Amino acid sequence: MVARRGPQPGVTTASALFAWEGAPDGVPSRRLVTRCALARVCGACGRPLGHPIAFVGTSDEVARNAFHLPPLHDGCVDAVRALPAPVPLTVVRTAGFEFVRPGSGDADPLPRFVPNSLL
Amino acid sequence: MAISDVQEYCHLTEADVEAIGRELDALRERVERSRGAKDAAYIRRVIRAQRWMAASARIGMIVAAPLDKRYRRPLQAASAVSLGLAKILENMEIGHNVMHGQWDWMNDPEIHSSTWEWDTGQPAEQWKHSHNYIHHQFTNVLGYDNDIGYGVLRMAREQRWTPANLGQPVYNALLATLFQWGVALHDLDLDAIRHGKKDPEEMRRQLAQIVRKGRHQLVKDYVLYPALTGPRWKETIRANVAANLMRNVWAYLIIFCGHFPDGALHFTEDELEDETRAEWYLRQILGTANFEGGPLLHLMSGNLGYQIEHHLFPDLVSNRYAEIAPEVRALCEKYELPYTTGPLHRQYGQVLRTIHKLTLPNRMTKDDRPPTGEGVTIEQHQRVRHEDTHQRRTELGAWSRAAGRSRA
Ligand SMILES: [Zn+2]
Numbered sequence: 001m002v003a004r005r006g007p008q009p010g011v012t013t014a015s016a017l018f019a020w021e022g023a024p025d026g027v028p029s030r031r032l033v034t035r036c037a038l039a040r041v042c043g044a045c046g047r048p049l050g051h052p053i054a055f056v057g058t059s060d061e062v063a064r065n066a067f068h069l070p071p072l073h074d075g076c077v078d079a080v081r082a083l084p085a086p087v088p089l090t091v092v093r094t095a096g097f098e099f100v101r102p103g104s105g106d107a108d109p110l111p112r113f114v115p116n117s118l119l
Numbered sequence: 120m121a122i123s124d125v126q127e128y129c130h131l132t133e134a135d136v137e138a139i140g141r142e143l144d145a146l147r148e149r150v151e152r153s154r155g156a157k158d159a160a161y162i163r164r165v166i167r168a169q170r171w172m173a174a175s176a177r178i179g180m181i182v183a184a185p186l187d188k189r190y191r192r193p194l195q196a197a198s199a200v201s202l203g204l205a206k207i208l209e210n211m212e213i214g215h216n217v218m219h220g221q222w223d224w225m226n227d228p229e230i231h232s233s234t235w236e237w238d239t240g241q242p243a244e245q246w247k248h249s250h251n252y253i254h255h256q257f258t259n260v261l262g263y264d265n266d267i268g269y270g271v272l273r274m275a276r277e278q279r280w281t282p283a284n285l286g287q288p289v290y291n292a293l294l295a296t297l298f299q300w301g302v303a304l305h306d307l308d309l310d311a312i313r314h315g316k317k318d319p320e321e322m323r324r325q326l327a328q329i330v331r332k333g334r335h336q337l338v339k340d341y342v343l344y345p346a347l348t349g350p351r352w353k354e355t356i357r358a359n360v361a362a363n364l365m366r367n368v369w370a371y372l373i374i375f376c377g378h379f380p381d382g383a384l385h386f387t388e389d390e391l392e393d394e395t396r397a398e399w400y401l402r403q404i405l406g407t408a409n410f411e412g413g414p415l416l417h418l419m420s421g422n423l424g425y426q427i428e429h430h431l432f433p434d435l436v437s438n439r440y441a442e443i444a445p446e447v448r449a450l451c452e453k454y455e456l457p458y459t460t461g462p463l464h465r466q467y468g469q470v471l472r473t474i475h476k477l478t479l480p481n482r483m484t485k486d487d488r489p490p491t492g493e494g495v496t497i498e499q500h501q502r503v504r505h506e507d508t509h510q511r512r513t514e515l516g517a518w519s520r521a522a523g524r525s526r527a
Contacts, residue, residue: 038433039252040220040232048244051228095231096223098151098434101396103140104133116151117224 017079018046019070026083028070033111036070037099043070044079052119053097056080056089066112071097093119135454140397142450147432150439159225161438162213165418166230169208176202176362177344180355184348191351199358203365204419209238210370211421216437218247239366240303242332245325249306255433259378259406260386266378267385269294269301270309273477275385280480287478298367299336303329369419376466377426379473380408381487382459403430404451409444409460416463417441427458 019028019036020043028043036043054077055067072080074093081089094115101111131139179198183191214237216222222230236243249265257263261277268274271294273284294301307325311317340359345352377383384405394402407430417424425440428447451458460466469487476484 034256035248035252038256039248040218041247048247049233051231051233052226053223053233095226096220101399103144103397104137104395117226119226 017044017083019043020083030111033068033070034099037097037111037113040071042073042076044072044076047073049073052093052095053115054091054093055097055113055115056091058087059090062090062092065118066100066108066114067092068110068112071113095119131454131456136395136397136401139450139454139456140395140400143400143431143447144396146443146446147435150432150435150443154224154436154439158436158438159222159227162217162222162225162230162436165208165212169205169213172201172208173205176205177347180344180351180358181347184351184355191354195354195358199361200365202359202362206238206362206366207369207419210366211373211423212418212437213421214238214243215250215421215423218243219251220434221436238336240299240329240333240336241305242303242328245306245328246302251433253306255430257388257391258403258430259383260388260391263388265305265308265310266374269305271301272474274379274473276477276481276486277385278477280477284478287474291474295368295371296364298371299363300333302370303333372463372467373420373423375470376408376410376463377423378407379470380459380461380466381469381473382457383408400431401456403427404447404456404458406430407459408466409458410463410466411460412463414441424463427460 017028018041019032020026021032022029033043035041040049041047042049049071050073052074054072054074056069056072056077057067061067069080069089077091081091092115095117096115098114098116099111100114102109176198179194179201183194183198186194214235217230217235218232218237220232223232228234232247237246254264254266259267261267261275268278271290272287273280307322307329308317312322340363341356344359345355348355386402386406404427407427409427410424412420412424422437422440423429425437425444428435428440428444429437431447432443448458448460450456473487476487
């Protein structure tokens with residue numbers, strides 16, 4: 001689904017990005033992350049994902065192969081990496097992913113993405 | 120009402136719910152680990168078979184055109200049936216499952232949720248929103264899940280009765296025969312439009328997309344292929360109408376049997392708050408119904424006879440649902456949870472009974488499914504959803520498609 005406000009060159013405010021819309025603290029809205037996961041749209045521009053699918057994450061997320069930011073177009077990665085972040089974000093590319101909802105006993109309380117065919 | 124108050128699993132302790140969650144996680148992980156070449160070969164085989172069926176149907180009609188009536192008519196009829204079956208296979212086992220992302224792991228750019236466009240009136244992009252997200256995330260949640268009656272039928276007692284509901288048997292027949300066009304309009308959210316909650320710009324964009332896709336479908340079936348059969352174009356149009364009708368009625372039947380038999384419960388949006396993965400699994404089991412049948416029936420219904428397994432694991436490859444179904448069922452028995460299933464005719468019989476009963480006000484009929492709660496109406500929840508998904512961002516003086524609040 002198209003959001004009218006997509007990533008534009010030079011835009012670095014989180015609320016310009018689809019899944020971050022209305023999120024005051026720079027963290028994407030959980031509801032919109034779920035929507036990106038299931039409706040298979042890009043977290044940055046809100047348009048249908050392509051092939052391959054890109055995820056950005058910290059080195060810890062890359063090591064665990066579990067990402068918290070929504071899936072992205074290859075071309076939308078830079079808009080997300082330009083957001084103010086405490087640590088630099090690495091990009092991984094995959095053909096597919098599993099969407100894992102948090103369980104009550106999980107150390108990680110957030111829904112996460114597990115790429116299943118890294119490229 | 121919290122999800123733990125739903126009567127069907129009141130008897131479970133928190134530890135039980137978590138144990139069920141762990142067992143289902145293990146099932147999922149097992150299939151994910153063993154997914155590979157055999158599964159890829161399966162979907163490629165189904166796609167190949169489907170394309171041969173469609174191609175031989177189109178060619179059959181062209182070849183039949185110059186023949187004598189005696190040979191032409193049976194060949195046209197066989198072609199129409201072959202085309203109808205090809206459309207069914209494409210929509211149910213291929214398109215629906217590919218668009219869930221079930222086959223993305225194969226890394227085949229053609230058989231991928233991002234690129235698949237299916238042989239029906241609804242644009243893939245809108246299907247992935249209305250079905251993958253709205254229906255699968257808010258399964259049977261009153262006011263959220265637009266699949267409850269498709270905005271046309273009164274399928275829940277919590278929906279207010281109006282005299283217009285007296286026409287339900289007629290609307291139902293129309294919905295079945297025109298199903299692809301009903302689905303095509305589905306993501307527009309007619310209810311939100313009626314209440315002035317739809318972003319007009321987004322509505323125009325979606326309408327343009329539907330018109331483009333619809334025109335493509337109509338030109339293909341009713342202009343291009345008929346033209347290829349020359350003077351027999353009228354007969355080709357008739358055959359293509361028959362094929363589309365076959366697919367429409369079948370898709371309607373299978374989809375209605377997934378959530379409207381008596382055992383499938385409705386929920387309220389309170390039950391979504393802070394839902395854990397295990398509770399999400401339970402809501403999917405309780406809101407969904409299977410039907411029984413042989414391998415061919417399951418193939419032609421896109422393995423949606425395993426609707427419970429599909430709702431538990433919507434992105435797990437469909438050819439493996441049959442393998443895990445006995446284990447899901449055993450798990451439900453162990454924890455005394457309803458696992459709603461039955462032969463297709465019985466499940467649809469219950470659907471029909473609900474459609475006919477709900478033509479009348481509630482006081483005139485008896486409820487066949489466990490009640491959702493005292494005084495619950497679908498309208499009060501629709502209001503919440505409108506606020507949620509069609510929120511007006513006054514600070515920008517514009518509409519927004521996305522919710523500002525985080526509720527998922
Ligand atoms: Zn994008």
